[in-house]
Amino acid sequence: MEFLGLYGLLVAFYVVLFLFLFFILIFSWWVFPNQKLKMLKKCGLEGPTPSFPLGNIEEMKRKSIIKSSVVSSNLLHDIHSYVFPYFSTWQKSHGKVFVYWLGTEPFLYIAEPEFLKKMSTVVLAKRWGKPSVFRNDRDPMFGSGLVMVEGNEWVRHRHIVAPAFNPINLKGMANMMVESTNQMVDRWFTQINCGNPEIDVEREIIATAGEIIARTSFGMKDDNARDVFDKLRALQMTLFKTNRYVGVPFGKYFNVKKTLEAKKLGKEIDELLLSIIESRKKSARKNGQQDLLGLLLEENHEVDGSSGKTLTSREVVDECKTFFFGGHETTALAITWTLLLLAMHPDWQTQLRDEIREVVGNTEELDISMLAGLKKMKCVMNEVLRLYPPSPNVQRQAREDIKVDDITVPNGTNMWIDVVGMHHDPELWGKDANEFRPERFMNDVNGGCKHKMGYLPFGFGGRMCVGRNLTFMEYKIVLTLVLSKFSFKVSPDYKHSPAIMLSLRPSHGLPLIVEPL
Ligand code: HEM
Numbered sequence: 001m002e003f004l005g006l007y008g009l010l011v012a013f014y015v016v017l018f019l020f021l022f023f024i025l026i027f028s029w030w031v032f033p034n035q036k037l038k039m040l041k042k043c044g045l046e047g048p049t050p051s052f053p054l055g056n057i058e059e060m061k062r063k064s065i066i067k068s069s070v071v072s073s074n075l076l077h078d079i080h081s082y083v084f085p086y087f088s089t090w091q092k093s094h095g096k097v098f099v100y101w102l103g104t105e106p107f108l109y110i111a112e113p114e115f116l117k118k119m120s121t122v123v124l125a126k127r128w129g130k131p132s133v134f135r136n137d138r139d140p141m142f143g144s145g146l147v148m149v150e151g152n153e154w155v156r157h158r159h160i161v162a163p164a165f166n167p168i169n170l171k172g173m174a175n176m177m178v179e180s181t182n183q184m185v186d187r188w189f190t191q192i193n194c195g196n197p198e199i200d201v202e203r204e205i206i207a208t209a210g211e212i213i214a215r216t217s218f219g220m221k222d223d224n225a226r227d228v229f230d231k232l233r234a235l236q237m238t239l240f241k242t243n244r245y246v247g248v249p250f251g252k253y254f255n256v257k258k259t260l261e262a263k264k265l266g267k268e269i270d271e272l273l274l275s276i277i278e279s280r281k282k283s284a285r286k287n288g289q290q291d292l293l294g295l296l297l298e299e300n301h302e303v304d305g306s307s308g309k310t311l312t313s314r315e316v317v318d319e320c321k322t323f324f325f326g327g328h329e330t331t332a333l334a335i336t337w338t339l340l341l342l343a344m345h346p347d348w349q350t351q352l353r354d355e356i357r358e359v360v361g362n363t364e365e366l367d368i369s370m371l372a373g374l375k376k377m378k379c380v381m382n383e384v385l386r387l388y389p390p391s392p393n394v395q396r397q398a399r400e401d402i403k404v405d406d407i408t409v410p411n412g413t414n415m416w417i418d419v420v421g422m423h424h425d426p427e428l429w430g431k432d433a434n435e436f437r438p439e440r441f442m443n444d445v446n447g448g449c450k451h452k453m454g455y456l457p458f459g460f461g462g463r464m465c466v467g468r469n470l471t472f473m474e475y476k477i478v479l480t481l482v483l484s485k486f487s488f489k490v491s492p493d494y495k496h497s498p499a500i501m502l503s504l505r506p507s508h509g510l511p512l513i514v515e516p517l
Helices: 002-042 057-068 085-094 113-122 132-137 151-165 167-171 174-193 201-218 223-240 251-287 292-302 313-344 346-359 368-373 375-387 419-423 468-483
Strands: 097-102 105-110 198-200 393-397 402-404 407-409 414-418 486-490 498-501 503-506 511-516
Touching (some): 002 105, 085 097, 113 402, 151 167, 174 198, 174 201, 201 251, 201 292, 201 313, 201 511, 223 251, 313 486, 313 503, 346 468, 346 486, 368 468, 414 419
Antiparallel strands (some): 486 511, 498 503
16 A cells, blocks of 8 residues: 555656646747737737747748759859848748747847847947847857857956957967968969869868967967867857757757767867966966967956956856857858959959059068058958858847837847848849949948948947958958969859858858969
């Protein structure tokens, strides 16, 4: 009898536990999301009909599969409906501001610069949030680095991080950039001399930019730092090459193996970086190394006296990871897409080469101060960042109710600003929106866009990219060195298939025919 009583208790316990979990699932997968849906409709925000618990994820995946199976054989730049087929379809029926759902998380889609302007005039940089679902998902990559922090924490981080990127400090890193680029140039000569002029330029530039960011971020020279670099890349692959269900409650348990793998890699990277930081802290005053970590530690030290203004070692780790993930692939892709567009437009190759000859002169002993005079190159960069923005979207989360005309964006709403959509919108850029025309930036920093907030390659407001000066310098150094040595043609093997893997990249690499001049 006693045994039966115990057995009964155990069964009752499991029944209660099962019911408890069942109700948690019902509430988080159906009841709460449906309440949110009704509330958003009341606020004037509608969009494609979601079905919970996946929201619109299945439809997005279906549309992406259909599109990605159609590789574009002609090199058209009209890429919006190719990289974001679901947004371009929904735009037709819901306009440029609507709500879609990633799982049970509503996202306000915005491709309307005037709407963005109205919001950003009432919300200051430190009052913007970053979507919690992405913060959690990307925690092993960015932790509490500048990209993800909010409020006064963001102000503290930005004050310490921004000075490291000022042009004077960046000049000290130019030599590292020249060295790494010259090594790449030598590799290309060797490959061409072996009779193979077809080079996967994307792979090469990503490797070189990776080396540059590792050297400029934490002075990568020793094996420890190389280990960090390899693990950071592995972490990125683990997170972005898997089929994930971001926004679906308990979605990370759908692929436990990858989630655990990312967590483990994240922990290993943190430990390695911590050991590099601790040893640099001890020797910082002596060696005064000119990399971002050195500058960050210096800046950190300078404000030591004023309480609460320093970064802890843990926070410095997160900033180093942020520099790597935020700055490596983006810059590499800006250069990669540029080489494709220049290969397609030999007239612009010639124009840039002439400019380099006139402005910079001898590229064997590159004078960095002359790079500022490369005006045409700047126009080409702006146009490439318009047609192929490496960061294809900008994200925000409302931390208060925001009123825009007769719509109220409720506190907590996630926002997805479609940069590709705005950059290719003929209503903003005119009929030639999908053509490569660098001259549109010649006498207008906004490239003739009808709205100041229609061109956002580096984001907007106070949260605009802190590393853009580093990108400008690297872009000009790499292009100057390669254009003065080689000419480029599109290889017949190239398949034009831009795809979003966090950044906007060519999904089959970029094979170009490279010829020494
Ligand atoms: C072509 C190159 C790059 C592009 C297209 C790019 C793009 C962006 C974008 C769109 C944002 C978001 C801005 C916003 O939320 O309004 C951002 C933020 C950021 N970027 Fe970049 N970026 C590039 C290069 C770099 C580099 C080289 C670094 C550092 C080494 C870097 C570090 C950061 C950081 C730390 C933030 C967060 C800023 C904040 O929230 O205060 N980026 N970037």
